[in-house]
Amino acid sequence: xxxxxxxxxxxxxxxxxxxxxxxxxxxxxxxxxxxxxxxxxxxxxxxxxxxxxxxxxxxxxxxxxxxxxxxxxxxxxxxxxxxxxxxxxxxxxxxxxxxxxxxxxxxxxxxxxxxxxxxxxxxxxxxxxxxxxxxxxxxxxxxxxxxxxxxxxxxxxxxxxxxxxxxxxxxxxxxxxxxxxxxxxxxxxxxxxxxxxxxxxxxxxxxxxxxxxxxxxxxxxxxxxxxxxxxxxxxxxxxxxxxxxxxxxxxxxxxxxxxxxxxxxxxxxxxxxxxxxxxxxxxxxxxxxxxxxxxxxxxxxxxxxxxxxxxxxxxxxxxxxxxxxxxxxxxxxxxxxxxxxxxxxxxxxxxxxxxxxxxxxxxxxxxxxxxxxxxxxxxxxxxxxxxxxxxxxxxxxxxxxxxx
Numbered sequence: 001x002x003x004x005x006x007x008x009x010x011x012x013x014x015x016x017x018x019x020x021x022x023x024x025x026x027x028x029x030x031x032x033x034x035x036x037x038x039x040x041x042x043x044x045x046x047x048x049x050x051x052x053x054x055x056x057x058x059x060x061x062x063x064x065x066x067x068x069x070x071x072x073x074x075x076x077x078x079x080x081x082x083x084x085x086x087x088x089x090x091x092x093x094x095x096x097x098x099x100x101x102x103x104x105x106x107x108x109x110x111x112x113x114x115x116x117x118x119x120x121x122x123x124x125x126x127x128x129x130x131x132x133x134x135x136x137x138x139x140x141x142x143x144x145x146x147x148x149x150x151x152x153x154x155x156x157x158x159x160x161x162x163x164x165x166x167x168x169x170x171x172x173x174x175x176x177x178x179x180x181x182x183x184x185x186x187x188x189x190x191x192x193x194x195x196x197x198x199x200x201x202x203x204x205x206x207x208x209x210x211x212x213x214x215x216x217x218x219x220x221x222x223x224x225x226x227x228x229x230x231x232x233x234x235x236x237x238x239x240x241x242x243x244x245x246x247x248x249x250x251x252x253x254x255x256x257x258x259x260x261x262x263x264x265x266x267x268x269x270x271x272x273x274x275x276x277x278x279x280x281x282x283x284x285x286x287x288x289x290x291x292x293x294x295x296x297x298x299x300x301x302x303x304x305x306x307x308x309x310x311x312x313x314x315x316x317x318x319x320x321x322x323x324x325x326x327x328x329x330x331x332x333x334x335x336x337x338x339x340x341x342x343x344x345x346x347x348x349x350x351x352x353x354x355x356x357x358x359x360x361x362x363x364x365x366x367x368x369x370x371x372x373x374x375x376x377x378x379x380x381x382x383x384x385x386x387x388x389x390x391x392x393x394x395x396x397x398x399x400x401x402x403x404x
Contacts, residue, residue: 003037005103006393007096007130009121010111011085013042014059017052019309020137023172023196024111025055026382027389028063034390039103040065041096043088052282066099068092086116096124107131107393115140115155118162125165131396133389134166136176137196138306142183163187168392170194173330175305194389195334196309197382198316202286216246216361218322219292221285222310223252227300229347231264233324236353238268245273246294246361252279289317293364294357297323297331301347304329315340315380318371320360324353339376341368 008027012020028038044067045051059065068091099105108130110121118134125132141156163169163184169191171177181188224230230250237245250261265274280288289295295314304326311334314321320341325331332344341363343356371377378384 001035003032003035004107004393004397005039005105006031006036006107006109007100007103007105007124008038008040008042008109008111009092009096009117009124010040010042011046011088011114011117012049012111013040013065014055015044015051015053016042016046017050017055018046020111020113021052021055022309022382023135023137023385025058026197026199026385027109028059030383030386031390032060032062033383034387036107036390036393038063038109039099039105041068041092041099043067044069046070064099064103066095068095085114086119089116089120093120093123096120097127100124100128100130105130106397107133109133109135109389111135111137112140113138115159115162118166119158122162122165125167131167131393132165133168133170133392133396134162135170135172135194135389137172139176139179142179160184166190167396168192170389170392172196173305173307174333175330179305192388192392194385194392195380196307196312197380197385198312199382200316203290203316203318216293216364217291218246218248218294218296219251219288220249220296220298221251221289221313222308223279224298227303228298229258229301230261230298231259232348232350233296233298233353234264234268234270234274235350236357237270237273239350239354240358242272244358244361245270246357248274248296249277249288249292250275251277251285251288286313286317289313289319292317292319294360295319295321297321297325299323299325299329299331299347302326307331307334311335312380315377318377320364320368320370322353322357322360334380337376338380339371339373341370341372 010024012018013024014021031038047070071087108121108124110118112118121132121134141159171193172195174193177191177193180191261276265271297311307330315338321335323331323335323344324347325344326346327344335342335344343360345352345356
């Protein structure tokens with residue numbers, strides 16, 4: 001039996017190098033295994049975001065992809081100035097209509113941000129009567145404490161229309177879904193949480209590695225932004241006896257110019273155990289994760305919503321995790337659900353960080369099992385993510401719908 005076809009409408013798809021691409025890759029790679037073939041409409045690139053041509057190799061050759069460029073030329077520049085993201089919707093709509101007819105599409109998925117992509121999903125849903133899954137990788141208005149746009153009232157109205165019209169609403173964290181349920185209680189019955197994930201095959205080589213030697217290593221992969229501050233960790237390290245400190249490697253040194261990282265390390269006399277490195281390619285970062293004894297995550301203090309994509313890579317690496325995040329937030333939920341060896345402590349709690357790190361090191365040296373429950377970890381794979389999306393699609397098409 002041939003697979004069902006689903007239109008996947010997104011601003012982020014290879015060769016885009018944005019982190020959002022990995023959720024989309026998970027869908028195009030694994031949905032066919034569960035009876036759904038994605039048909040993609042996306043820009044060839046987003047002008048203000050990085051590109052990674054190597055990601056094109058992860059797109060299955062049988063995946064139909066229609067690339068719709070952003071507007072160009074004199075008038076295109078004007079459109080892009082006033083409507084940098086939403087102007088693309090008008091260019092993409094006729095392409096979506098062609099792909100729906102050509103491939104006999106049976107359902108639609110729109111994935112944001114930007115939130116405006118759901119406007120096109122709404123238009124196509126109303127035009128064809130197809131089931132529509134609105135997938136939110138980040139908040140649009142609800143749950144976004146930083147939403148201060150002059151167009152906030154209009155954006156809130158648009159969000160409400162999407163919430164009321166979509167067949168299924170997909171949040172990528174439990175707190176995201178809880179925020180929706182509070183804001184739109186009448187739509188709660190069609191809300192579901194489907195997290196991001198990792199690809200196990202990228203980590204197979206070192207899955208069962210055990211730390212060796214007395215001097216353990218801890219790695220933080222990625223930049224610091226959004227108020228994420230490593231200095232409480234440095235304070236905690238400074239309180240530990242030198243022989244008990246792990247070597248700590250930071251990949252990527254951006255700190256939003258709030259402080260000088262090198263000076264902060266010297267001030268605490270930590271030059272012998274803290275090392276700074278520039279950004280490295282993605283594959284090299286994965287290898288370093290798998291060689292580390294502890295993986296460090298630093299989140300924004302008092303912020304409980306959302307999960308950085310690198311946490312799922314940490315889970316794939318199968319190493320113990322020290323998460324400096326609020327114990328009642330989404331990050332803590334993911335780490336606990338995964339059952340990996342870990343400690344969670346608030347980002348500013350210096351004594352708590354010191355205690356958590358000491359306990360984690362002791363357990364590692366005593367041979368604690370890092371991943372005691374493979375099934376718990378497996379729920380955060382991209383294959384499982386795609387399976388859950390396919391289950392939503394199956395339920396939708398089981399209902400009578402009008403086909404194009």
